[in-house]
Amino acid sequence: MTSTTPPTDSSSSARPAAGGDSAPAPAPAAGPASTSPHAARRSRGRVTTVYLLTCAVIGVAGGILLIPANWVSTVLFATAPFASAVLGGLWILPAVVALRLLQRPGAGLLVGLISGLVIVPFSGYGFTSVLTNLFWAFFPEVAFLIVGYRFWTLAQHYAGAVLVGVAYPLFAWASFDLDSFPLGLQIAFVALNIASGVAATAIGLAIAAGLRRAGVARAAARRPRPRVDAGDAAAA
Amino acid sequence: MSAGSATEVGATTAAAPATAATAATTARFDPYASATDVPRRRFLHHLNPLATVLGPLPAMVLLLFTRSIPQPLAFLALAVLLLLVGAAVAPRRALGLAVAGIAMVALLTASFGFWADPRHAAGTTVLLWIGDYRLLEGSLLTGLATALRLTAVVALTLIGGLTSSGVDLVRALVQHARLPYRIGYTALAAFRFVPRFRYELDVIRAAHRVRGMTGGRGPIAAVRRQFSYVIPLLAGAIRHAERVAHAMDSRAFGAFRTRTERHRIPFRARDVVFIALFWLATAAILLLL
Numbered sequence: 323m324t325s326t327t328p329p330t331d332s333s334s335s336a337r338p339a340a341g342g343d344s345a346p347a348p349a350p351a352a353g354p355a356s357t358s359p360h361a362a363r364r365s366r367g368r369v370t371t372v373y374l375l376t377c378a379v380i381g382v383a384g385g386i387l388l389i390p391a392n393w394v395s396t397v398l399f400a401t402a403p404f405a406s407a408v409l410g411g412l413w414i415l416p417a418v419v420a421l422r423l424l425q426r427p428g429a430g431l432l433v434g435l436i437s438g439l440v441i442v443p444f445s446g447y448g449f450t451s452v453l454t455n456l457f458w459a460f461f462p463e464v465a466f467l468i469v470g471y472r473f474w475t476l477a478q479h480y481a482g483a484v485l486v487g488v489a490y491p492l493f494a495w496a497s498f499d500l501d502s503f504p505l506g507l508q509i510a511f512v513a514l515n516i517a518s519g520v521a522a523t524a525i526g527l528a529i530a531a532g533l534r535r536a537g538v539a540r541a542a543a544r545r546p547r548p549r550v551d552a553g554d555a556a557a558a
Numbered sequence: 559m560s561a562g563s564a565t566e567v568g569a570t571t572a573a574a575p576a577t578a579a580t581a582a583t584t585a586r587f588d589p590y591a592s593a594t595d596v597p598r599r600r601f602l603h604h605l606n607p608l609a610t611v612l613g614p615l616p617a618m619v620l621l622l623f624t625r626s627i628p629q630p631l632a633f634l635a636l637a638v639l640l641l642l643v644g645a646a647v648a649p650r651r652a653l654g655l656a657v658a659g660i661a662m663v664a665l666l667t668a669s670f671g672f673w674a675d676p677r678h679a680a681g682t683t684v685l686l687w688i689g690d691y692r693l694l695e696g697s698l699l700t701g702l703a704t705a706l707r708l709t710a711v712v713a714l715t716l717i718g719g720l721t722s723s724g725v726d727l728v729r730a731l732v733q734h735a736r737l738p739y740r741i742g743y744t745a746l747a748a749f750r751f752v753p754r755f756r757y758e759l760d761v762i763r764a765a766h767r768v769r770g771m772t773g774g775r776g777p778i779a780a781v782r783r784q785f786s787y788v789i790p791l792l793a794g795a796i797r798h799a800e801r802v803a804h805a806m807d808s809r810a811f812g813a814f815r816t817r818t819e820r821h822r823i824p825f826r827a828r829d830v831v832f833i834a835l836f837w838l839a840t841a842a843i844l845l846l847l
Contacts, residue, residue: 371811372803374740378748379799383792386755400665403673419792432741436748439724447712448719449611449727450618499625499704502674502697532789538796541803 369428376542377420377429381436384416388437388455389444403498404507407491407514411522413458414486418479418526421462423533425544427471434459457493461486462523474544476527483523487516601828602644602721607730609829610718613836618714620844621707627699628847630706636839637713645721659713663705671701725749730823740812747802751795758794762787 391412398406416437417430438455445451464485465478491500491512500508533539596603602610617633624630641647647655674697683695718727725746732742766772766786773779773786806812 369740370803371740371807372800374744375747375799375803375806376796378744379751379795380792382748382751382755383795386752400662401669403669432744435741436745439728439745440748440752442719442724442727448715448717449607449724450711450715499670499674499700502670502700502704504675507673529788529792533793533796536789536793538793539800541800 370542373424373426373429373542374432376424376539377432378436380416380420380423381433382440384419384433384437385440387415388412389441392441392445392447392451404511404514407511408518410458410486410490410515411483411518411520413455414462414483414519415522415526415529417459417462418482418523419530419533421466421474422479422527422530423539424542425474426542427466428463430459430463431456458486458490461489479523479527480520483519484516487519488512490515596646600644600646600721602640602717603646604828605721605832606734606823606825606829607718607722607727608734608825609832610721611727613833614714614717616837617840617843618711620840621711621714624707625703626847627703627706629843630703630710632843632847633840634706634710634713636843637710637717640717641713641720645717647720655716659709662712663702663709666705666708667698667701669701670704671698674700726821726823729819729821730825733819733823734825739817743811747806751799754798755791755795758791758798759787762790762794765790 391409395406395409398409416433420429420433434455434457435452437459438452441451441455442449447454462479462482465482466474469478491498491508495501498511500511503511598604614637621630621633671693685693685695685698728737728742728745731737732739766783771786773783
């Protein structure tokens, strides 16, 4: 996880807002552990609990989707290894939904982590599922990571899908033993992976658009402008 | 999302006073259960989850690069031996796993042997002629190597997967691997969201039915109906997550850099010994075979 996780600082909005009960001074009475040096960090890369739990719930939804997908993919892999590539895109779907809906750094990876943890008891692959899902979730995220999360365009989502379509076969070269296959099948495998990723991205974007229309996740989504923290402004 | 899978995931519901949710999800699978009642000789359950994950990790990575047959076979034997001795698995489940493992090796050998490029196995015995297709002994051996490799990797993951829960892994990561506890507790909360989806789905189905939104009969209508649940299901779940987040914030979750733990997952000398021995065994198998 990258810069998204200043670990323990509370956001000032998260602090019990009643005030008055413990803070005699008007200054933002920071928790005993968080003193002024952390204030700058906090306002820059703050992660709210709402953001964390929204990612968690998208991750869980993704996990519920991936439990059956995981078994179908395993059976396909065992019988016709190349057909399992068709399902590959499902593994980036939760990350795409989260990134499009929230447009916040780290949303894809966090969703990947959670969806991996959720399927651990059901996947049959143990904790490897966490690594698998993190691997897949990294690629939808990386198209935004390399621009420092400065802009969020549709093209970046699709670029991530193409990237994972190429990267997964390279990564899985060994486990599929792709060397032993004819060249035509190798190309078809990569093409299938890319197609699957692009299709899943399109579905994910549609789901995110539907959720936006429903008006959810406003609290966790990116603000149009960086929000001025009232507490920090008062302290300055 | 798929309705069928959510039913299997009955667990104790969150502290929310939703009585319907509690009724809908009987406690068949509790992700928070600790394995304290496992006998002591089943030692894998009494190790830190980090140890059972870190121990086999180098072997799993190295297995991806092997092409031989003896090495994956040795790792498979090691994993099965450890599971037989150190893991408390119900006999029926153990039998199921054994059958699944053998079936996996057989199936993967056949399918990877079938798909393999015959030019790589040129010069070996032809086992099967079907019209234009020839199955070579060399192809089948390549398939067997792949099958054993993948089965060995799965068996190695089961060392951690069968003996510890995701919840304990998260706790161990927070306590020993410097995972920020806000992330860790997000993951712990996530396990509670699983049964919540079942409840939300029931509500949405009832709401659709009461408004007559059946969309007709037949398989296509059924699939379309499933898809029509996705947005309301996710929207409801996200709203629930926001409520939980506000509840946590109002209780000053994350106010301090560190926090106390209710469940300690100790990292003891035996964990270090397990990891060291496993790494030694890995090195020995790689060097000797």
